[in-house]
Amino acid sequence: MNRVFQIAIFITLFLLNQQCRDAYQFDTVAEDGLLVVDGEINDLPGPYLLSLGLTNNANVRPDPLTGAFVAITDHLGNTENYVEIGGGKYQLQGYVVSGVAGGSYTLKITLPNGHYYESTKETIPTSPKLKDSTYFVVVNEATTSSEGETVNNWRVNVFLNTTFESAAPGYYRWSVEEYYSLFPTCPPGAISCPPICYIHQPISYYNLKVIDRKSFSGSYLKGIKLEGRDVDYSFATRHYFNVYQHSMNPGAYNYWSKVQQLVSKRGSIFDAPPYTISGNIHNPNNPNEIVLGYFEASGSKVTRLFIDRGYIHTFVQTCFMYLPDYIPNTYFCWDCTQIEGSSIVEPDWFWH
Numbered sequence: 001m002n003r004v005f006q007i008a009i010f011i012t013l014f015l016l017n018q019q020c021r022d023a024y025q026f027d028t029v030a031e032d033g034l035l036v037v038d039g040e041i042n043d044l045p046g047p048y049l050l051s052l053g054l055t056n057n058a059n060v061r062p063d064p065l066t067g068a069f070v071a072i073t074d075h076l077g078n079t080e081n082y083v084e085i086g087g088g089k090y091q092l093q094g095y096v097v098s099g100v101a102g103g104s105y106t107l108k109i110t111l112p113n114g115h116y117y118e119s120t121k122e123t124i125p126t127s128p129k130l131k132d133s134t135y136f137v138v139v140n141e142a143t144t145s146s147e148g149e150t151v152n153n154w155r156v157n158v159f160l161n162t163t164f165e166s167a168a169p170g171y172y173r174w175s176v177e178e179y180y181s182l183f184p185t186c187p188p189g190a191i192s193c194p195p196i197c198y199i200h201q202p203i204s205y206y207n208l209k210v211i212d213r214k215s216f217s218g219s220y221l222k223g224i225k226l227e228g229r230d231v232d233y234s235f236a237t238r239h240y241f242n243v244y245q246h247s248m249n250p251g252a253y254n255y256w257s258k259v260q261q262l263v264s265k266r267g268s269i270f271d272a273p274p275y276t277i278s279g280n281i282h283n284p285n286n287p288n289e290i291v292l293g294y295f296e297a298s299g300s301k302v303t304r305l306f307i308d309r310g311y312i313h314t315f316v317q318t319c320f321m322y323l324p325d326y327i328p329n330t331y332f333c334w335d336c337t338q339i340e341g342s343s344i345v346e347p348d349w350f351w352h
Contacts, residue, residue: 031055031290032055033054033055035053035065035109036055037107037295038051038293039051039107040297040298041122041298042124042246042298043099043124043298043300044300045098046095047093049092050091050092050107052068063088067111068090070108072092072107073105074105075103080096101126104122104123104124104297105119105124106121107281116283116284118281118284119282119295120280120282122252122280122296124249124298125248125298125299128165128166128247129247129299130172130245131163132245133161134158134161134243134303134305135159136156136157136158136159136305137156138313139155140153140154140155154230154231155230156239156312157229158226158229158241158243158305159225160209160223160224160243161220161221161222163219164219164220167213169213170213170247171210171212171247171249171250171252172213172245172247173210173211173246173252174243174245175208175246176226177200177203178229178239178240179199179240180198180234180237180238180240181197182196182199182233182234182237183196183320184196184336185319185320185321188322194334194335196344197337197344199234199339199342199343203244210256210257226241227241231316235307235309235316236309236319237308238350240350243302243304243305244301244302245301245303247299248298249297252294252296252297255278255279256294279295280294281293304349
């Protein structure tokens with residue numbers, strides 16, 4: 001397999017690394033030690049997240065890159081540093097530099113070994129926001145198992161309708177993140193019970209939807225499938241699908257269109273186009289160095305869609321003791337903070 005093709009596949013794996021249930025299992029190895037960047041600043045209130053990784057020859061996912069110094073500079077000359085929060089993730093609070101429509105931003109990264117990288121100057125578009133509405137459908141649908149057998153699984157499918165309120169040009173993308181609540185096991189007669197956990201599952205790029213307004217003559221789009229999720233214990237109480245709309249500049253649109261083309265391949269990896277997806281990060285001291293991923297500046301809005309247990313008309317396991325759907329001998333039922341992405345801090349919108 002040639003080096004360029006390996007690199008293109010690895011970009012996709014990085015974007016899918018947080019959504020193991022949907023990730024493709026490619027039997028391939030990328031070049032070792034390439035920097036991978038995935039982050040965004042938008043015109044929503046901060047904080048803003050950034051992920052850094054290094055490709056490796058032993059795993060399909062990049063290794064988290066820790067110890068980097070990351071900063072961002074805006075069009076007014078203001079600079080703010082990111083704070084490392086663990087696992088190769090960095091957070092910009094937005095106290096000094098925040099996203100505004102029409103604002104321009106440059107990301108700067110210094111690795112522990114002293115290598116320096118920066119993004120091109122990225123501008124948040126002033127394109128009009130689209131009017132989104134979301135809905136879900138709970139279905140019992142046939143899927144093919146890893147052994148090639150057809151099985152029926154209950155799934156929650158999330159769909160989008162959107163309206164173009166003007167004919168103004170623009171580029172748009174949608175992505176979905178999940179939050180769910182988990183009530184841990186509280187034995188009868190206990191003096192105190194463990195706190196409720198709120199688990200964040202990061203944005204999935206598996207069902208990527210990228211559009212150019214000029215490609216549509218009508219005023220709306222209907223029935224766009226954004227996500228499909230197997231029913232499991234995460235639907236025992238409230239489960240959110242937060243749908244983000246991103247208005248993009250031409251560079252970001254070009255990048256995400258290529259990513260969409262790559263991840264939409266459903267068969268062999270050899271169906272994927274053999275090219276490198278050029279990002280917007282470079283090493284000024286070594287212009288020939290390949291850097292993967294993209295730092296994006298976008299106009300954004302979020303639509304929150306929640307599902308309570310009553311909408312799921314099938315068996316759902318739970319951490320409540322002495323109920324027929326109790327999950328026995330499950331570590332997270334006794335300490336749900338052990339689940340990756342878990343916090344006992346309730347998002348201020350969760351129960352409203």
